[in-house]
Amino acid sequence: MATRRCLHALRHHAAAAVAVRHSVGRSFSALASHSGGSLSRSVLELETTPFRIGHLGASSSWRCYCSGKTPEDEGSEDEYEESEEEEGEIDEVSDGEIAAGPGLQKRDYTPEEKEAVANEIGYKVIGPLERSDRVFKPYEPVFAVVQVGSHQFKVSNRDCIFTERLKFCEVNDKIILNKVLLLGSPTQTIVGRPNVPDAAVHAVVEEHALDAKVIIFKKKRRKNYRRTKGHRQELTKLRITDIQGIEKPEIPEPKKPVKIKVKRDTDKQEKVAVPA
Amino acid sequence: MALRGVWQLQKLVVSYCNWGGSSRGIRAFMETELPAFQEKNPQLEIVPELIRGQHPHLKAFYKNKNQRVVCVKNMTPDDILLHATRLRNALGRKVVKLKTRHVTKHPSVQGTWSTALKF
Numbered sequence: 001m002a003t004r005r006c007l008h009a010l011r012h013h014a015a016a017a018v019a020v021r022h023s024v025g026r027s028f029s030a031l032a033s034h035s036g037g038s039l040s041r042s043v044l045e046l047e048t049t050p051f052r053i054g055h056l057g058a059s060s061s062w063r064c065y066c067s068g069k070t071p072e073d074e075g076s077e078d079e080y081e082e083s084e085e086e087e088g089e090i091d092e093v094s095d096g097e098i099a100a101g102p103g104l105q106k107r108d109y110t111p112e113e114k115e116a117v118a119n120e121i122g123y124k125v126i127g128p129l130e131r132s133d134r135v136f137k138p139y140e141p142v143f144a145v146v147q148v149g150s151h152q153f154k155v156s157n158r159d160c161i162f163t164e165r166l167k168f169c170e171v172n173d174k175i176i177l178n179k180v181l182l183l184g185s186p187t188q189t190i191v192g193r194p195n196v197p198d199a200a201v202h203a204v205v206e207e208h209a210l211d212a213k214v215i216i217f218k219k220k221r222r223k224n225y226r227r228t229k230g231h232r233q234e235l236t237k238l239r240i241t242d243i244q245g246i247e248k249p250e251i252p253e254p255k256k257p258v259k260i261k262v263k264r265d266t267d268k269q270e271k272v273a274v275p276a
Numbered sequence: 277m278a279l280r281g282v283w284q285l286q287k288l289v290v291s292y293c294n295w296g297g298s299s300r301g302i303r304a305f306m307e308t309e310l311p312a313f314q315e316k317n318p319q320l321e322i323v324p325e326l327i328r329g330q331h332p333h334l335k336a337f338y339k340n341k342n343q344r345v346v347c348v349k350n351m352t353p354d355d356i357l358l359h360a361t362r363l364r365n366a367l368g369r370k371v372v373k374l375k376t377r378h379v380t381k382h383p384s385v386q387g388t389w390s391t392a393l394k395f
Contacts, residue, residue, distance in 0.1 A: 129278075129281055131281070135281075136280055136281070139381075139382060141382070141385045142385065143385045151377070153377070153378050154378070155378070155380075156380060156382055156385060158380075158381070158382075159378065159379060159380035159381065159382070160378070160379040160380075161377060161378050161379075162374060162377040162378075162379075163377075171278050171364075171365050172278040172281065172283075184385055184386060185385065185386075186385060186386055189386075204278075204281075206278060206279060206367070207278070207284075207365055207366055207367045208362075208365040208366070209362075209365065209366040209367065209371075210362070210366075210371070211371075211373070211374060212371050212372055212373045212374075214373075235374075237367075239280070
């Protein structure tokens, strides 16, 4: 059964590889190095050794590349299993590609790779916050719609956003978010297509923390099947400090009341005059 | 964990036992990785404490008078370093489910929309 499923998957991958190989070429290897998914890995291996497809039934050197479930089978299974779950957990559970738990994802990135990956998510690390930096300004009535990863936030000065864990920054680091989709002030609005070029949103990393535990409970009634799994999502809290790329309205400074000192000589003269 | 540039973790108490087997990891951690951790975080006060006959744990004291205790029995030094880093990275706030991912005091810049508003 498993062999037949693997065969089917392999034929599927092979067909895709042969169709795509001519057009895509090198970009697939780049893709495979980034994502750890089994689909791209198996396709890459099939690409480099295309002659294996002919030897499927015969040689003992043929290996089944699908150690677990294929993405197609997995999608349908997960839909069936998630009858008893909370709504929010569907994304996390059905995300199971064969790749991996947290242990396998620790790779050493070169500084260029770090910057490239960070740039794709939508941020750039500047450096640690110095004590002399006056970064925390008073509130300015300017907002921006910024994208981090796959989430978008409408941010203004001095507010906090919780994003997925940003990998290459420590606590107390200064960050620039470069994917800015919209800028706004009380008088002006700048709409990006899709991004606004030369717009930057400055932020400071406040904390890297774990969210509260959610319990993923699966049950199939009358089938003696019950599973409990705990999950804590890793989050990063960013405090927005500055929005650049739009003219900010000037706040008029509050006028201090001018005190005029009057010397009261007239009173003294009056006092002298009275007892006499 | 830094609120507006100010580190929130004040004190980290490393409690261990010098006899028990569950403290083996934390004893190794104290020899190998604790000095480096201490140098990286000069603002943090790290206090080793000997508790005989009990399992080892890390106690974190935050500036909002909150305490977090993490039991590190039978853990490798790498895991203990991860837990210590997590304690340092967190604010002392209570771990509850987030209501919103965006916390702000000024929700509107151009004015809140209503059905009566006409452009």
